[in-house]
Amino acid sequence: MKIITAKWIFDGENLLADHAVAFEETIEAVGLPAELEKRYPEAKKEELPKSSVLLPGLINPHLHLEFGANTTQLSYGDFMTWLQSVIERRDELVEHCKAGCYKRQIDAMLQAGTTTFGAVSSYGLDTKACKSAPQRVIFFNEAIGSQPAAVDALYADFMQRLEESETLASERFIPGVAIHSPYSVHPVLIKKILGTCTQMPLTAHFMESPAEKEWLESGSGPFRPFFENFLGQSAPLCFPEEFLDLISSRKVLLTHAVQADDALLEQISRAGHSVIHCPRSNRLLGCGRLALENLNARKIPWLLGTDGLSSNTSLSLWDEMRAALMLHPLVDANRLAEALLKAATSRSAEALGLKAGRIQKGYHADLITVALPSPVESPDQLALQLVLQTDSAASVYIGGERHL
Known part of the structure; x- marks a missing residue:
């Protein structure tokens, strides 16, 4: 103990002053220090410096490790420009991201205090690295492919990767499913996968860019020549409303949703889906600003993800929080910082169905400590100062075991 x-x-929702936490693999109690020390007299005790803060471990629900070798190879500023560069450099980047590349990304997240992450895996090349990670991992096997004649082959390939990940399943390695997007996955393939994978965590990219919106809604825009040239398609196979209908029986983590209009947001709200906000990726790819005020008005839970190094400069949720803080200038900075901390802890855990993200009895003892430059006296300022001043964790516990 x-x-x-x-x-x-x-604690994931509220700020507690002068409190203590008792834990082993799970959190045993939260209370006043004297009370816990009396209840657990044999426990090993640590009192943090006045400038330190104890938090739940951070949770990053959406990232891609497989393109982690990217530095300057890909082009930014516009989604289609970026996509073309991904197609041109994909094999090179995948080839260069070997075991050491995956480990560097995972270690960097651990250093920043991320104790759980959701890895979207297109090829299964990151399976071993994710299984070996000290963090909890939701391993989202991704399905992609929109050609009707290839549905059976695509489904077979997807199921092979999924079954391989299922043989590795454990408390800390949880297989899941990712539907790439409504424009890139055939509806028949979506139905086959959803009919098979009824209980797994489910995520999908959704309405990320203006190009996607134009293609899905009217079959026009820069996606049209892309699909005609590469896949021989002249019209979208699934409208966004139809895609949401397909997944309506599940609670899905929808990534981006920057271009979702009011009607789609109402549909998302009714179904109980969550939205993963990736502000830096959206900025670099010219996707626009996710209007958090519209999500809040409809009580749509929003989480915070980094996406991958193919469209970001780091996998740090602290960097992502700072970017979000500057991207939404009309929201009070202190209140937004509080919401961002919740998005990176309790809200993500709830959306993923994990007993984590909170410092509460019975939850996993996934904890981090953060050392600020000096003590913060005002509780109203603490969340904002955490976001502004934190780059790394001073210590990291996962399941009560110290990893940093």
Whole structure:
């Protein structure tokens, strides 16, 4: 048993002053230090410096590791420009991202305090690295392919990768399913996968860019020559409303949703889906700003993800929080910082169905400590100062075991 006492504890929802946490693999109790020390007299005790904060481990629900070798190879500024560069450099980037590349990304996340991540895997090349990661991993096997004649072959390939990941399943390695997007996956393939994978965590890219919106809604725009030249398609196979109908029986983590209009947001709200906000990726690919105010008005839970190094400069959720803070200038900075911390902890855990993201009895003891440059006296300022001043964790516990 270990007891950590802190001037400030963010428990995933609220801020606690001068409290302590007792934990082994799971959290045993949260309370006043004297009470916990009396209840657990043999516990190993640690009192954090006044400038330190104890939080739940951060949760990154959406990233791609397989293109992690990218530095300057891909082009930014516009989604279609980026996509063309991905197609041209894909084999090179995948080839260069070997075991060491995956480990560097995973270690960097651990250093920043990420204790759970959702890895969207297109090829299964990152399976071993994710299984070996100290973090909890939701391993989203991705389905992609829109050609009708190839549906059976695509389904067979997807199922092979999924079954391989299922043989590795454990408390910390959870197989899941990713539907790439409504423009890139044939509806028949979606139905076959959803009919087979009824209980797994499910995610999908959705309405990311203006080009996607124009193609799905009217069959026009820069996606039209792309599909005609590469796949021989002259019309979209699935409208966005139809895609949401297909997945309506499941609670899905929809990534981006920047271009979702009011009607689509109402549909998302009714179905109980969540939206993963990736502000830096959206900025680099010219996708626009996700209007958080529209999600909040419809009570749509929004989470925070980094996407991959193919469209970002780091996998740090602290970097992502700072970007979001600047992207939404009309929201009070202190309130937005509080919402971002919740998005990166309790809200993500709830959407993924994990007993994590909170410092609460019975939850996984996935905890981090953060050292600020100096003590923060005002609780109203603490969340904002955490977002502004934090780059790495001082210590990281996963399942009560210290990893940093």
